[in-house]
Amino acid sequence: MKGLDYIKDRITAYVMRGIAGLTALIFLSAFRVQAQAVIVVMVLFFVTAVSLELWDYVRKRGFYRRLETALKELDKKYLLPELLEQPDFYEGKLLVDALRECDKSMTEHVADYRRQSREFREYIELWVHEAKIPVASLRLMCHNSGSSSQKMAGQLGRIDDYIENVLYYARSENAEKDYVIKEVSLQKTFGNVAVKNREALQVMDAELATSGLDRYVMTDGKWLEFMIGQLMANSMKYCSRERRLVIRVWAEQTDDRVVFHFRDNGKGIDAGDLPYVFEKSFTGRNGRENHGSTGMGLYIVRNLCERLGHRIEVFSEYGEYTEVRIDFWKNDFYKMD
Amino acid sequence: MNTILIIEDDRTLSEELSILLEKAGYGTERVTDFKDVLSQMEESAADLILLDISLPEENGEVLLQKFRKENDTPVIMLTSRTEDLDEVLSMSYGADDYITKPYNPTILLLRISAVLKRSAKNVQTQMYQDVKISLVSGSLIRNGMEQVLTKNEMLIFQILFEHQGEIVSRDELMTALWDNDEFLNDNALSVNISRLRGKLSALGIPDAIETRKKQGYLLK
Incomplete structure (x- = not known):
């Protein structure tokens, strides 16, 4: 609240008062009142007007200044009503009451959506677990009925992957903390992903080369398994037609982190697309050439990494390779013992 | 059973x-x-x-x-x-x-x-015919002769041994190997099997592993 702006705002009142003063002066002179009496009346009139203005300005200034600083400093602006004291002038009270009313209604609104989103998510989780049961039964039926159903098993694998995607998408979008950070073996996690994809990899005659995976990182094992699974699915989807797919996976340890590398010799990513691969629904050049792209895989992976506190980066040269790197910070704070 | x-x-x-x-x-x-x-x-x-x-x-x-x-x-x-x-x-x-x-x-x-x-409470030393399977040293011993197997060869031998007299498909062998973090491809599996055969015949049992076309392998 600035003095000058306050005066500008009140200019009409000043003009009106000036006119009233002038009119009074004309009347007083018309009635031939003594000059001294006129001066006394005029001074009284002026002094009262100025002091009233000053008093009003000062009491409002305190409140509005606090409001302005609070608004500037607050990271979450909607918390403003919580910080305001009840002012001692009428307009201020009106403003504060209105803000509090807005805040209350907004909170209710947000709570409503939060509840809806939580319920939806819970339903998704439940649905995923239920959908997995018939998939499991079908898998066993395929296996029990002999080798003729290999193809069906392959398609079941795809259904299962899509179901899993929904689950992790719901998890990555929600603020609830539903992961467990503990020491996870890179070897074991990668091994699980490899076994899951063995048939598909062998049909493609792909080669897996691993080294230095005998390390442990602080993360959620299931989430990491899902993330590596997504990287593996991408490598298989975007492999080069000219050469046989080779996936190299290794980890290295530095002072403060373990860096996990996942590199393939596939199509690569167009340089122009590279900055956007982690964005939602982005498919880019490879997406236009391949109809199975949803633009969700890497987006979900990035979100999960963010929530777990890992850093993820992608490097690529079109037609040559794609490499994804995940940094796991070494943080003793995580360790439970 | x-x-x-x-x-x-x-x-x-x-x-x-x-x-x-x-x-x-x-x-x-x-x-x-x-x-x-x-x-x-x-x-x-x-x-x-x-x-x-x-x-x-x-x-x-x-x-x-x-x-x-x-x-x-x-x-x-x-x-x-x-x-x-x-x-x-x-x-x-x-x-x-x-x-x-x-x-x-x-x-x-x-x-x-x-x-x-x-x-299984009583883990006895496993014997295939008159061959002693030593998991500790990762080798097969017969009549004082010892053949050291690689990790992959040992895995393959054990699976065949557990299903002795039955056909084990290449697919099952592969799954077992991959489950043990050995990501072999088709060729490598064949190579491993022929090496294993070589070692078995060095011990004097050349026909222990039989190939069943399009079905898999069988340890007699």
Whole structure:
């Protein structure tokens, strides 16, 4: 609240008062009142007007200044009503009451959506677990009925992957903390992903080369398994037609982190697309050439990494390779013992 | 013959599991009434229990915890939940392994036989005919002659040995190798098998492993 702006705002009142003063002066002179009496009346009139203005300005200034600083400093602006004291002038009270009313209604609104989103998510989780049961039964039926159903098993694998995607998408979008950070073996996690994809990899005659995976990182094992699974699915989807797919996976340890590398010799990513691969629904050049792209895989992976506190980066040269790197910070704070 | 108790409330899944296990040469029992699962677990003479986590009356984790107080029959938890917490909890309650649905049937069988092997109380030295299988030194010994096997060769030999007299498909061998973090391709498997044959014939048993066209291998 600035003095000058306050005066500008009140200019009409000043003009009106000036006119009233002038009119009074004309009347007083018309009635031939003594000059001294006129001066006394005029001074009284002026002094009262100025002091009233000053008093009003000062009491409002305190409140509005606090409001302005609070608004500037607050990271979450909607918390403003919580910080305001009840002012001692009428307009201020009106403003504060209105803000509090807005805040209350907004909170209710947000709570409503939060509840809806939580319920939806819970339903998704439940649905995923239920959908997995018939998939499991079908898998066993395929296996029990002999080798003729290999193809069906392959398609079941795809259904299962899509179901899993929904689950992790719901998890990555929600603020609830539903992961467990503990020491996870890179070897074991990668091994699980490899076994899951063995048939598909062998049909493609792909080669897996691993080294230095005998390390442990602080993360959620299931989430990491899902993330590596997504990287593996991408490598298989975007492999080069000219050469046989080779996936190299290794980890290295530095002072403060373990860096996990996942590199393939596939199509690569167009340089122009590279900055956007982690964005939602982005498919880019490879997406236009391949109809199975949803633009969700890497987006979900990035979100999960963010929530777990890992850093993820992608490097690529079109037609040559794609490499994804995940940094796991070494943080003793995580360790439970 | 080992008997396995299946505790799974989805009927189709439970039946298919039982077919799978019977085909693999196990006897099976199925729980169909979920009112008092704990006493059925305790009364059963099964050598291993497959226990689903989400059951109608009482949660599998709770059941396991109660069961473990008095019993040491190996238990493998089955679940469709994909949360690390469940795995950590189950293992701390005394589960011997933990498998998420939809499981790869071959891996399920491998895990079952691994758990059974671990829990077999009298681990005698394994003998194939007159060949001693030394897991400690990773070698085969016959008449004082020793052949050291690589990790892959040993894995292959053990699987063939466990199914002695039966055909083991290349696919099953592959799954087992991959489950042990050995990501071989088709060619490498053939190479490993021919090396293993070479070592067996150096011990004087050249025809131990038979190839069945389009079916797999068989250890006589």
